[in-house]
Amino acid sequence: MSELVVLVTGASSGFGRLTAEALARRGHTVFAGLRDVAGRNAQAAAELNGSLRVVELDVTDQDSADRAVSEIIATAGRIDVVVNNAGGIFPGPLEAFTAEEAQRQFDVNVLGALRVNRAVLPHLRDRRRGLLIQIGSLAGLVTTPFTGLYAASKAALESLTVAWRHELAPFGIESVIVDAASYPTNIGLNAALPADTERLGVYAEAFGAFTNAIVERAAESGGDPGEVADAVVKLIESDDRPPRTVVAPAGQYEPAQALSRASAEAAERVGAAMGVAAFMTH
Template sequence: MRPPNCKVILITGASSGIGKACAELLTAEDHIVYGTSRRPSAMPTEYRMLEMDVTRDDSVQRAVERVLAESGTLDVVVNNAGYALAGSIEDTTLEEAQQQLDTNFMGTVRVCKAVLPPMRAQGSGLLINVSSLGGALGLPFQAFYSASKFALEGFTESLRQEVAPFGIQATLIQPGDVRTPITDNRLQARQSAPGSAYRACFEAALRIIEKEEQAGVAPEQVARLVLALVNHPSVAVRYTVGHFSQRASTASKPFLPSRMFEKLVMSFYGLSRRS
């Protein structure tokens, strides 16, 4: 028999960073946690690690079926798996762009489609989709990362409304910079090589992006928000988490003239218009 407040929780991308911090905290709080990775290591963890590649339908379906077979229910899903792709739009191939969207956006779509039927049948469930500050503002040289998170934002707003009549809730988390291996795991567009017209601007912006990430909040701060949402009776559309200055920048976007806001973002990344 499970204690009344113990929930069965699936976290995608739990081998590292935010997902790992969430898995550790939720396990410590006596929830039953399943984490996923494309290559689950043999290293023992307090929680169960399953193999899942969010870009493959069969892999997603297999992992979800495994959780249901073992636990009989699935209360919460944290759609967290993702990576960052950097490079100018011109230097990014369509294949690189598609892969970014296939993981960060369609990966969450695949997981949602796999878990919604059982959640509908049980008449409850909570989907926590990990977006980003990049889902609130278009970041230069991370256009396809931003596009993947903007897509996730629209998708989750729609999802919430469709599933609410079945007792299912969905919400978004927008972290600012978080100190995780996302920096080392970042892929760079292969054509961002010496000779690219964007090379100097790109390199300068990338140095800022990387510095900010490594000065970001600890992933445990995001995990504490996730824990609060797991225990929340009725979640809001979105939550921001991170340094105050970054949370304030998203909050100020609707209130500032759009060109002024854009200028602030450009100057932050060392960009200026040709005069």
């Protein structure tokens, strides 16, 4: 196994941190992208420095993404893999969210990956190789009540990933998504509820019951978030063409996998019916 240079965004905690640490243990050169390294993420940066390298990266800022990519290339000479993990969740009834709040949800989960990949793609195209991994969610395939903004952002990330996969294949660059089920990470602790408490209150009973159901089921099914990091490591180190990947606890895995397969098969049939199959890679 050759050593690879990997950028992982949103690496201060959760899937991002687990992935960055797992790759570093495997001997890869890992750059952990964190925003506000001198402030809110100073402790995480201090803990990560040593086993890997920390780079300042705010995915909501194109200049920050450009600087981070330039710094990595200047330091390591290249980038082989980007793991777009940075994300957040805005749970609640759609009516209670303003358009500005929705914009913030998409700014991180969708436009963040767009900015980082835009920064790195000229370098990868010059090298005629590279791998883009987006950390998605089963919410991008199945929308439940009170997760509309988050699900919409992850569905958008699904579409971007597939478009990159088709468009970048001629340049030797792969693009895949890891659709993760709900695992016990701190994403819920950092959730942003609607600021409009009056409209949120209209749905309080249903939203509370929904939240309790999710928490109870998560406690029952368990699941190790390290499974997501392991899946990313496997994708990066495999010699085979990387597939779209579903990661879920045992009880959710089979139905999620079936849904993913059905989606891919339907896309192929629709592409053929539209006459654009020659432009689509599998």
